[in-house]
Amino acid sequence: MTGLSLTTIGLGHYLALSAALMLIGTVGVLTRRNVVVILMSVELILNAVNINLIAFSKHLGQLHGQVFAIFVIAVAVAEAAVGLGILIALYRNKGTVNADEVDLLKW
Amino acid sequence: MMGVILFAIFATAAIACAINLVLQRHPVTSALSLIGVMGSLAVLYLLLGAEFIAAVQLIVYAGAIMVLFLFVIMLLNAGEERKIPGKSMVSKLIGLPVFVLFLGVVAYLIQTQYTHAGSPVEFDAFTGGGPREVGMALFTTYLLPFEVTSVLILIAILGAIVLARKEID
Numbered sequence: 165m166t167g168l169s170l171t172t173i174g175l176g177h178y179l180a181l182s183a184a185l186m187l188i189g190t191v192g193v194l195t196r197r198n199v200v201v202i203l204m205s206v207e208l209i210l211n212a213v214n215i216n217l218i219a220f221s222k223h224l225g226q227l228h229g230q231v232f233a234i235f236v237i238a239v240a241v242a243e244a245a246v247g248l249g250i251l252i253a254l255y256r257n258k259g260t261v262n263a264d265e266v267d268l269l270k271w
Numbered sequence: 272m273m274g275v276i277l278f279a280i281f282a283t284a285a286i287a288c289a290i291n292l293v294l295q296r297h298p299v300t301s302a303l304s305l306i307g308v309m310g311s312l313a314v315l316y317l318l319l320g321a322e323f324i325a326a327v328q329l330i331v332y333a334g335a336i337m338v339l340f341l342f343v344i345m346l347l348n349a350g351e352e353r354k355i356p357g358k359s360m361v362s363k364l365i366g367l368p369v370f371v372l373f374l375g376v377v378a379y380l381i382q383t384q385y386t387h388a389g390s391p392v393e394f395d396a397f398t399g400g401g402p403r404e405v406g407m408a409l410f411t412t413y414l415l416p417f418e419v420t421s422v423l424i425l426i427a428i429l430g431a432i433v434l435a436r437k438e439i440d
Binding site for chain 1: 286290292301302305308312315321324327328332336343344346370373381404427434
């Protein structure tokens with residue numbers, strides 16, 4: 165059996181989907197300039213990780229992957245809350261959410 | 272067969288919504304696309320038998336986080352992103368070959384490593400992803416990480432409040 169099968173969905177399909185989402189998220193982080201959209205792309209990357217964890221949990225017949233996915237979700241929530249708080253502070257001080265215009269640390 | 276069709280539909284929907292998220296210039300449209308991704312992924316988690324994670328995905332991601340994002344977009348009154356002229360030629364020249372190379376490497380690895388890896392993932396075939404099983408694992412084997420997560424979330428709450436607070440002079 166070579167290649168990805170079209171009649172049964174296996175682990176490879178989920179890994180491919182996860183890789184695609186991760187790639188799209190990385191492109192979003194690198195190319196977009198609005199900080200809100202950058203944070204959304206980071207959420208996309210974290211979701212790609214979750215697909216991997218749950219697909220391997222199913223594949224190995226163990227629950228550990230799903231428990232880890234819950235921890236990933238909790239960390240994603242904390243990251244979103246703190247990131248958006250930083251964003252509001254940034255907007256209050258600089259008046260912009262454009263990542264290119266925030267160059268305080270640029271030498 | 273049912274599982275194949277559902278996987279095809281919702282995996283395509285997830286990728287289409289993700290591409291739309293990156294391509295759209297208005298942040299509200301991106302947020303709505305992200306909701307589409309989350310919903311499609313929840314269905315895929317159901318296909319994998321992870322019922323509890325699917326529910327958590329809908330409640331926490333599509334519910335809580337997206338409301339937070341929409342609130343911030345509304346609060347900042349963020350409009351459309353301006354296109355920045357110039358300096359895109361180099362990134363296209365280098366980025367496109369690297370992109371194709373990455374896709375090739377991933378396709379090769381998946382084809383060689385994971386096609387023969389065990390039984391296919393079937394629709395409605397997995398037991399053990401319900402709230403009871405996940406809860407048992409969470410409160411016995413993973414009790415310490417679970418408690419540490421509560422500290423993490425407490426710190427995140429404090430951080431968000433301190434960062435978003437108005438300075439009082």
